[in-house]
Amino acid sequence: MCHVCVINNVKSSMLSRRDFFRKSAAAGIAATAAGAVSARPALATATGKVVDLTHTFDGDFPTFDGKPGILYTENVNFDQSGYQIWELTIFEHSGTHIDAPLHFSKDGTSVAELDPQNLICPLCIIDIKAKAAEDPNAMVEPEDIEAFVSANGEIPEGACVAMNSGWQDKIGEAGYRNDADGNFTFPGFSKAATDSLMEMGVASIGVDTLSLDPGNSADFAVHTSWLPSGRFGIENLANLDALPATGATLFVGAPKHRDGTGGPARIMAMV
C-alpha cells in the first residue's frame, strides 16, 4: 500500500486513546483470569486522569536550609544559536524531591539504585489536616494509621503512604517553614508510625511539607531510621487533595544520577 494511502487510512480509522486503553484493559483482565499476572503487579486499570503531585520548582521555592535550591546560568542563548539550554545548579534536596537511603546512610542505596518496581505503586493518603490546623508540628501517629485502615482497608505491600497535612496551601508564605519566632514548624511522621509502616511492608512515605520529620523534631528520628532501612521518602508533595485516600497509582519519577542521595523528581498519580 502506498504511503499516502496508509497515512489516510490511519487517520480515518485512528483509535482514540480511550479505545486503546479499553482494549488493553480487557486484555489485562484476561491475563489476570489466566493467572498470568507477574509477582510484582504495580498498576491497575485507570480511568485515565493524571494528577501532577509536583510543585514547579525555582529559586524561590522554600528549602530546608533557606537558600535557593536551584540556580540558572545561561549555557546556550537562543538569539545567538537558534536554541537554548540552561546550566542548572541544583541542591539535591530541593523542590518536590526524593530522599534516597544514601541521604542518611553513608553507603546506602542511591537514588539511581532504587528498585524501579517500587517507583510505580499504590498510593495511600492519610489526612491529618484537622490536627495540623491545631498543631503545626502535628505528626502522623500509629492511631492515624489505624483509623486509615479501619476506613479504607489494609495498606498494600509496596505502597507509598503519604501525609496530607494541608501544608501546600502555605507555599509562598513564611509559615510553610517557620513559626513567628523563626523556628522550624510543619507536620511530619512520627517514628512510631513509620515503624508500623515498615512492618506492613510499605516501601516509601511522602509528605506535603519540607521534611519527613516534623519541624520541631530534635533528632530526625524518621530520617535516621526509615532511610537507612533501605526505604525512600518524598518531600514537598503537591495536590494530594485531588486524590482519593486509596486507589490511586503513584509514579515516582526519581532522578537517576549515579551516587545521588536524592533529587528533584516528577511525581504523578493516576486515578
Add this chain to the structure above:
Amino acid sequence: MCHVCVINNVKSSMLSRRDFFRKSAAAGIAATAAGAVSARPALATATGKVVDLTHTFDGDFPTFDGKPGILYTENVNFDQSGYQIWELTIFEHSGTHIDAPLHFSKDGTSVAELDPQNLICPLCIIDIKAKAAEDPNAMVEPEDIEAFVSANGEIPEGACVAMNSGWQDKIGEAGYRNDADGNFTFPGFSKAATDSLMEMGVASIGVDTLSLDPGNSADFAVHTSWLPSGRFGIENLANLDALPATGATLFVGAPKHRDGTGGPARIMAMV
C-alpha cells in the same frame, strides 16, 4: 480496637499488591462498561512489570557537545553531619532527558508546562536496528511507520513513538556519538516521518541516541519543526529491547523546574 490488635490484624490479613491491583482492575473494567472512563484515559491494566528506560547518568555519560553533562560538588558531608547532599551542576540536555518545545522555540512550552496528561501515554516502538546496522545515520522514515501500522495497528492519539536503533549497545564506545573521523554519527527520525506522526496526533517521540535528528543532519529539521509545534522529545532512551512494539504504557518523569528547556528525566514503562 487497640493499636497492637489493629497492626496484627493488618499484618495477618495484608493484601498482596497482586490482590490490590486485581481488585482495582476489576473495578476499572466495571467503570469502562458503565461508560465512566474520562476523556483522556492514559493507563490500562498492567501485568505489573516496570521496565526502566533511563540510563544511569554521570559525568562520563556521552553528551552532544562532548563535555560532562553533570558535575558533583559536596554540599553536606556525611562524616561531619550524619547525612549527605550533593550540589549538582547539570546541563539540561544530558543523560536520558527531555527536549521541551522551549529548547527550540524562544517562547515555547517549558518542561514544567508540558501537559501532564501527555506524560503517561501509550508507547509505540519502531525497530530500525537492521538498517541502522548498515547505515549508522539511518532514519525512521514514513515507510517504517507504514510497516509498523501494518504489523501492529494504528498509533493511538497522544502516544509516544520511540525509535529503537540498537544504539544503546554502543554506550561507553566512541561509536555512540562519532564515526572514525570524528563526525556525528547515529540514527534519528526524518522530518517526513515526524510530519506524519504530527498528523496522527502523536504527542512525543523518543530515541535511543543522542538526538532526535540523525548524526549527519545539517539542519536539525526534526528539532526545528517537532519541538516548536508544541510537542516534546526524549533522547538517550535505554532498554527498548525489553518492551513489545505496542501495548506498553510510558511514564515520562520530566523535571519541573520553571522555564526549563528540558532536563534529565526518569522514563519508565509498564508492560
